[in-house]
Amino acid sequence: MSKSKGNSIDPLDMIDKYGTDAFRFTLAAFSAQGRDVRMSEERIEGYKFFVNKIWNAARFSLMNLEDYPAEGAAGGTTAKSLKDRWILSRLQRATGEVIRSLNEYRFNDAAAAVYSFFWHEFCDWYLELAKPALYGKETPEERLAAQSTLKEVLQGGLKLLHPFMPFVTEEIWQKLTQDGTSIMVSSFPAVKEEMIDDEAEREMALVMEVITSIRNIRGEMGIAPSKKLRVILSAPQEGDKALMTMAQGNIVNLAGLTELDIQGDMEEPKGVATGVVGSMRIFVLLEGLINIAEEKARLEKEMAKLDKDLAQVSRKLANRDFLEKAAEAVIRKEEEKHRALREKHLLLKAAFKKFQIMEEG
Missing domain, CATH: 1.10.287 (Helix Hairpins)
Structure with missing residues (x-):
C-alpha cells in the first residue's frame, strides 16, 4: 500500500467502520518485531467478528450468572468437574504466555495467545461443555461450580484482553462486577500455579479429539448436522474407557448423538465409518443415514x-x-x-x- 497511490488505509475511517477495539487489536496482532505491518481492511473486519464473539459470550455468561451468589463463597468450595479444571488450567497457561510476551514487547504473540484462548477454548469449547450444568440439567452443586468457573474465567479473560480492547472489556466489566470500579484499576492477572492441571488438560484433549473425530466423519460422509448419530466407541485401555464414560454426556451433546455405546476392545462392525483417537476407535453407524x-x-x-x-x-x-x-x-x-x-x-x-x-x- 502507498499513500501516494491513494490505496492506503485511513485509520479514522477504519475506526468509524469497525470500531476502535477491532483496529487496536489488529495493530497488536500484526506488530511482529522487525517487520512491517501488512494492513488490510479484511483483517480489521475479522477482528470485528472477534469483538462480537466476546460480546455474545459475555451476554451468555451474564445471563447464567444472574442468580450466582455475589461473593461466590459456595462456589469456591464446590468440587470442580473435568471441564472446569481444564479451562482454569488453560487460563493460567494463556495468562503466562500473555505476561511473557508483553514483558518482551512481543505484542503480536500476546494478542495471539489471548485470541486463541478466548475464542477457541473458552467460547468454542468451555461454554458448550458447561451448558448442561448451567441450564440445570446436572446437579445444583455442578451448576454452582460451573457458575464459579464461568465468572472467574470471564474476569480473567477480560483482564487479558483489556490492553488490546479497552472499550468492550470496560463495558462488560461494569455489567459483571456492578461495583462501579473500572477494569483498568483492577490488578492484572498473575499465573496461579496451583490451578495448572496437566492431567485435566491431557484428559480433556482426548475428549475433544473424540468429539472432533465424530464431527469430521459427519462432514466427510455428508451427513446433515440435524441428523443424530449412533456411535460405538472401542477403548481397549481401562483408563480411556473410564474417562469416556465420565465424559459420555459431553460427547453426546457436542457431537450430536442419540447413543454412545462405550466398549472395550472389539472387532469393527459392518456398515460403519471409522475414526481413530490414540488407542481408541470410533464407529459411526451409517444404517438409515445414507444411501x-x-x-x-x-x-x-x-x-x-x-x-x-x-x-x-x-x-x-x-x-x-x-x-x-x-x-x-x-x-x-x-x-x-x-x-x-x-x-x-x-x-x-x-x-x-x-x-x-x-x-x-
Missing part, C-alpha cells in the same frame, strides 16, 4: 467438477505470460485456490474409498 450408491454418485460428480477446476487453475499457473504480468497478490490467490482444490479433491477421494470399502464389506 451408499447415491453418495458414491454424488462424490464422483463433485470430483469430476474439481478435476476441471484444477486443470484450469494449473494451466493458468503454468502460463509464463500470466506469471510475468500478473500482480504477486493475484498469483498467490491462484496458488491458494489450487491448494484448496487439491485438498478438497483428496478429501472427496478418501470419502469415496470409504464408501467402496463399505459396499464391498
